[in-house]
Each structure stands twice: as structure tokens, then as C-alpha cells.
Amino acid sequence: MKNVLIIIKKEIKDTLKNRAVFMQFAIFPVLTLIMENAIDIKDMPELFFTKLFSIMFMGMAPLTSCAAIISEEKEKNTLRVLMMSDVKPWQYLTGIGIYVWTICMCGAVVMSTAYKGKDVLFYLFVMGVGFAISVVIGACIGIYSKNQMVATSLYMTVFMILSFLPMLALFNESIKKIAKIFYTQQIRMILDDMSFDGLTLQGGIIVIVNITLAIMLFFLIFRKKGLE
Amino acid sequence: MIRCKDIHKSYNEKEVLKGISFDIDDGKIFGLLGPSGAGKTTLIKILTGQLDYEKGEAYILNKAVSELNGNDRKEIGIMMDQFGVYERLSCADNLKIFADIYDIPKSRIRETLALVGLEDAVNKPASNLSKGMRVRLQLARAFLNTPKILFLDEPTTGLDPMTQKLIHRIILDKKKSGSTIFLTTHNMEEASTLCDEVALLNEGVIVDSGSPKDICRRYNHQKKILIHLVSGNDLEFAHDRNSAEKICRLMDEGMIETIHSSEPNLETVFLELTGRKLED
Numbered sequence: 001m002k003n004v005l006i007i008i009k010k011e012i013k014d015t016l017k018n019r020a021v022f023m024q025f026a027i028f029p030v031l032t033l034i035m036e037n038a039i040d041i042k043d044m045p046e047l048f049f050t051k052l053f054s055i056m057f058m059g060m061a062p063l064t065s066c067a068a069i070i071s072e073e074k075e076k077n078t079l080r081v082l083m084m085s086d087v088k089p090w091q092y093l094t095g096i097g098i099y100v101w102t103i104c105m106c107g108a109v110v111m112s113t114a115y116k117g118k119d120v121l122f123y124l125f126v127m128g129v130g131f132a133i134s135v136v137i138g139a140c141i142g143i144y145s146k147n148q149m150v151a152t153s154l155y156m157t158v159f160m161i162l163s164f165l166p167m168l169a170l171f172n173e174s175i176k177k178i179a180k181i182f183y184t185q186q187i188r189m190i191l192d193d194m195s196f197d198g199l200t201l202q203g204g205i206i207v208i209v210n211i212t213l214a215i216m217l218f219f220l221i222f223r224k225k226g227l228e
Numbered sequence: 229m230i231r232c233k234d235i236h237k238s239y240n241e242k243e244v245l246k247g248i249s250f251d252i253d254d255g256k257i258f259g260l261l262g263p264s265g266a267g268k269t270t271l272i273k274i275l276t277g278q279l280d281y282e283k284g285e286a287y288i289l290n291k292a293v294s295e296l297n298g299n300d301r302k303e304i305g306i307m308m309d310q311f312g313v314y315e316r317l318s319c320a321d322n323l324k325i326f327a328d329i330y331d332i333p334k335s336r337i338r339e340t341l342a343l344v345g346l347e348d349a350v351n352k353p354a355s356n357l358s359k360g361m362r363v364r365l366q367l368a369r370a371f372l373n374t375p376k377i378l379f380l381d382e383p384t385t386g387l388d389p390m391t392q393k394l395i396h397r398i399i400l401d402k403k404k405s406g407s408t409i410f411l412t413t414h415n416m417e418e419a420s421t422l423c424d425e426v427a428l429l430n431e432g433v434i435v436d437s438g439s440p441k442d443i444c445r446r447y448n449h450q451k452k453i454l455i456h457l458v459s460g461n462d463l464e465f466a467h468d469r470n471s472a473e474k475i476c477r478l479m480d481e482g483m484i485e486t487i488h489s490s491e492p493n494l495e496t497v498f499l500e501l502t503g504r505k506l507e508d
Contacts, residue, residue: 002328003329006325006328006329009325009328010314010317010325013317013321014314014316014317017316017317017353018316076312076313076315077310077311077312078311078312078313078314080278080310080311081306081311081312081369082325082329084276084278084301084304084306085301085302085326085329085330086298086301086302086329087329
């Protein structure tokens with residue numbers, strides 16, 4: 001546990017000095033606050049920007065930052081130094097995962113200011129589940145990638161699908177049919193209703209399949225590639 | 229302290245280490261001397277458990293390398309050129325991560341940075357360090373935990389002579405404080421200055437080993453004395469009694485500008501043994 005905390009502390013210091021990663025964490029919460037307060041269009045669905053940006057934030061920030069952190073450490077060979085200092089791979093990955101998830105949850109807290117009462121807790125719970133899945137997918141990409149360039153090309157593709165399909169699904173039924181197979185679209189539907197009533201049996205199965213696939217992929221890639 | 233017996237290692241069917249054996253006693257500096265591509269870094273990786281090998285035995289701290297546990301690893305410091313530093317973090321923060329891992333008091337961070345001459349760069353981000361300073365930061369990280377064994381992979385390659393001297397001083401200080409040091413280099417002067425024992429590695433084979441002086445003496449076939457006269461002429465004398473009288477006479481007459489014996493150095497020994505230069 002001590003090493004997990006050391007990794008988290010290291011990442012906090014590093015993020016404060018890394019504007020690119022810091023922006024990823026901050027941009028959507030800040031945009032949400034601005035848009036919700038500044039734009040008021042007639043007949044616009046309630047909390048439209050909060051719901052829209054929440055899904056984009058969920059599909060992008062944890063995934064890209066997790067993949068970027070791991071792949072950078074691999075490329076710069078700092079990860080090997082940590083491993084040689086007796087930090088176990090699971091300690092490192094847990095530290096990174098907890099750190100990214102927590103920072104994203106802080107962003108979600110900022111975004112949740114538009115909600116009231118019980119809705120806040122419901123929103124944070126749903127976002128927390130979504131962030132966790134994205135963190136696992138980001139870790140898969142980071143572990144798989146030899147360097148940052150490979151990681152960037154992979155996570156760009158994945159986050160475009162996970163983040164933008166639910167947004168495009170708002171305007172196009174065909175895209176909606178495809179988007180439904182991803183957890184981000186299912187979570188979007190839950191957020192639309194602000195209750196689990198928005199989640200159908202089929203939707204629930206899709207989310208569980210997404211979680212299972214992400215975890216299986218993680219163990220498969222980790223077994224094949226390790227952290228070296 | 230460190231023992232290798234008949235180590236074999238191949239990459240894609242090409243054998244890069246072909247039966248490496250040696251023993252290193254406590255508190256000694258052992259130099260593995262060889263040109264680029266000889267297998268030096270591969271051997272360090274094997275000894276530090278970063279790489280598997282096909283055949284042979286490798287022991288550190290009287291344990292097989294594969295059996296080293298977390299506590300054993302804390303007794304080992306490694307400095308390799310490939311090992312990066314956290315670019316955005318300051319020198320102190322870079323070391324703090326490892327001080328926390330090793331449970332070392334924070335006061336040691338400043339002490340260690342001062343030891344490598346980085347006392348003025350404590351709060352400087354690693355990305356702003358020169359190459360020499362970066363190497364010193366890597367060195368500081370390697371011996372932050374006062375390890376019993378230090379592995380240094382070409383610690384002075386590409387550095388200016390001043391920084392090289394500083395690093396040599398640090399390495400010798402570490403030896404004095406009891407560390408056993410395994411050093412790879414292709415700089416024969418460095419090996420002669422620092423090492424108690426060296427092994428000459430060429431294409432995965434140790435072609436000779438021993439103390440630098442012994443090796444040079446062993447290959448002193450010429451046994452000549454070279455004299456440069458005040459007049460500008462050079463003379464060669466055999467290393468025997470007959471020459472003594474002639475040399476004494478020249479000295480008496482004040483005709484000698486410089487006088488040298490012709491022992492080979494590690495570079496010429498390596499050239500004689502392999503037909504290759506160390507700096508190849």
C-alpha cells in the first residue's frame with residue numbers, strides 16, 4: 001500500500017507540472033460550468049451540456065491520461081527504475097488507476113453542481129463506474145504500447161469512438177444503433193433519465209459485457225506484455 | 229559478492245554472451261572493458277535480473293539472481309544510461325520518490341545531491357539539466373540507499389573531462405565506504421584509474437582478466453626503453469643490463485629530454501588480443 005501511495009504522490013506532483021494532462025482533466029468540467037451558465041436556448045433539454053460533456057469527459061480523460069502516463073514511463077525507462085526498486089507492477093498500476101479515477105471524480109464533482117439532492121449522488125455513482133471502465137481501457141493501451149507515439153494513435157481512435165459516438169447518436173438513428181454497444185452510450189441513456197429506469201435489460205448486459213471485455217483484455221495484454 | 233559461471237545469452241539465435249565467468253570480491257571495483265556491442269549492457273541486465281539467460285549461473289549477495297527478493301534489491305544500486313529521470317520533477321523530487329520507497333530520511337536527499345555536486349540544482353527540473361548533471365542525478369539515485377553493490381553502465385560516456393573526474397572521485401569514495409562496484413566502460417584510462425580488476429570482453433567472450441597492471445605486464449613483450457633526446461632524436465634501448473651503462477652516460481651528459489618504458493596499456497593489450505580498438 002505504501003508504494004501505491006508513493007505512485008499517487010508522484011503523479012500529483014507531475015500533473016501539476018504537466019499542462020497537457022492537467023488540461024485533459026480540467027477542460028470538460030470548466031466547459032460545463034461555463035456553457036450551463038452562459039447558454040440558455042429555448043426548448044433545449046435540461047442540463048444538456050452537463051450530460052453531453054460528462055460522456056465526452058468519461059470517454060476521454062481517464063483513458064487518454066492513463067495510457068499517456070504508462071506509455072511515457074515505458075518510453076523514458078523510468079518504469080523500469082521503479083520496478084528495479086521493488087515497486088510491483090500491481091502497485092504501480094493500482095496507483096495510476098486510483099490517481100486518474102480520483103482526479104476524474106473531482107472533475108465530476110464540479111460537473112455535478114448542476115444537479116440537486118439525490119441526483120448528485122446518482123450522477124457521481126454512474127460517472128464513477130464509467131471512469132473505472134475507461135481507466136482499465138487506458139491501462140490496456142498504455143501496457144500494450146511500446147512508446148507514446150503508439151499509445152497516442154491507439155487512444156485517439158478509441159476515445160473518438162467512446163466520446164463522440166454518443167454525441168453523434170443524438171442526431172442520427174443509425175449511429176445510435178452502433179453507439180448502443182458501448183458503455184458510454186448506455187451511461188448517456190441512464191443520465192438522460194437520471195435513474196436506472198433508462199437502463200434496459202439489453203443495456204445492462206451491454207455494460208456488463210463492456211466491463212468484462214475491458215478486464216479480460218487488461219489481463220491478456222498484461223500477461224503478454226508485462227510492464228517492461 | 230557477485231559471481232558468474234558460464235553465462236550464455238542469445239538474441240534471435242545470435243549468441244551475444246558465450247560462457248562468461250568471473251568472481252568479484254566484496255569492496256572491489258570490477259571493470260568490464262569492451263567496445264560497443266561486446267555484450268556489457270546485456271551482462272549488467274542479466275546480473276540485475278532484468279534479462280533471462282539460457283545457460284549458466286549468476287549470483288549476487290550469495291543468492292541466485294532469480295531468487296533476489298525486495299529486500300535484496302534494496303541493497304543494489306543501478307545506473308544505466310537507458311534509465312530515465314522524471315523530466316518535469318525537480319532533482320529533489322526525483323530522489324524523493326526513491327527515498328520514500330526505501331524508507332530513507334528526507335535529509336539524505338540533499339546530502340546525496342551535494343555529494344554529486346548538485347546542491348545548487350536541488351529545485352531545478354530534470355529537463356533543465358545538462359548531460360553531465362543528469363548523469364550525476366542518475367548516480368545520486370543509484371546510491372541514495374547506500375547499496376552494497378553498485379552497477380554502473382558506462383557512467384562517464386560522452387561527458388567532459390571535469391565531470392568525468394568528479395564521477396571518478398564519487399565512485400572511489402563509494403568504494404572506500406565499502407560498496408562493491410561493477411562498472412562497464414570502453415575507456416581504458418577509466419578502467420586503469422578505477423578498477424581493482426578488469427575483464428576484457430569481446431564479442432561475448434572474456435579474452436583476459438586480472439588487475440590492470442598485471443594484464444599490462446603480461447603483455448609487455450617489447451621490454452624497451454624509449455628515450456627522447458634534447459637534440460630531438462629518439463632512441464630505443466633493450467630492457468637489459470647492457471643498456472644501463474649507455475642510458476647512464478646519456479643522463480650524465482644531460483642529453484635526455486624524456487624517458488619511458490614501453491609497457492602496453494589496456495587499449496594496446498585489447499588490440500593485440502582481438503584486433504579491435506576499445507573505442508570501436
